[in-house]
Amino acid sequence: MLKEFKEFAMKGNVIDMAVGIIIGAAFGTIIKSLVDDVLMPPIGLLLGNVDFSNLFLVIKEGKVAGPYASLAAAKAAGAVSVNIGVFINTIISFLIVAFSVFLVIKNVNRFKKEPPPPDPTTKDCPFCYMSIPIKAIRCPHCTAELNV
Numbered sequence: 001m002l003k004e005f006k007e008f009a010m011k012g013n014v015i016d017m018a019v020g021i022i023i024g025a026a027f028g029t030i031i032k033s034l035v036d037d038v039l040m041p042p043i044g045l046l047l048g049n050v051d052f053s054n055l056f057l058v059i060k061e062g063k064v065a066g067p068y069a070s071l072a073a074a075k076a077a078g079a080v081s082v083n084i085g086v087f088i089n090t091i092i093s094f095l096i097v098a099f100s101v102f103l104v105i106k107n108v109n110r111f112k113k114e115p116p117p118p119d120p121t122t123k124d125c126p127f128c129y130m131s132i133p134i135k136a137i138r139c140p141h142c143t144a145e146l147n148v
Contacts, residue, residue, distance in 0.1 A: 028097060035093045055085030 044050040054070045062077030074081050122131045128142035
């Protein structure tokens with residue numbers, strides 16, 4: 001049983017899938033950093049010093065009454081909150097990843113070559129319009145002689 005599992009795990013598709021998952025996870029981490037550390041600070045600055053990661057609505061106060069200076073402070077106090085800023089960052093991350101995957105797939109599809117269509121094996125008789133073998137010199141249906 002161990003031998004069968006080893007054969008299965010060493011098949012090309014399984015290894016390719018594992019490499020894809022690992023690279024995808026690393027790519028996701030890079031995109032998250034891009035959104036949180038590079039894109040959102042200038043956008044927040046343009047919108048009046050808004051820190052999107054700390055944009056939240058308190059639904060229920062925690063043990064310590066608010067207002068809370070940050071999302072971390074609200075969580076530490078046990079407050080229940082709707083984390084709008086985190087959600088916005090996640091949406092932007094998703095859009096960047098989706099667009100990147102779209103670009104990769106578009107380029108991969110561009111390099112795929114379509115196989116040429118197979119050569120025809122039949123032709124139509126010009127007299128009775130029945131399908132006949134391509135090498136036929138006389139139609140088996142109407143017995144007309146065909147020009148070769």
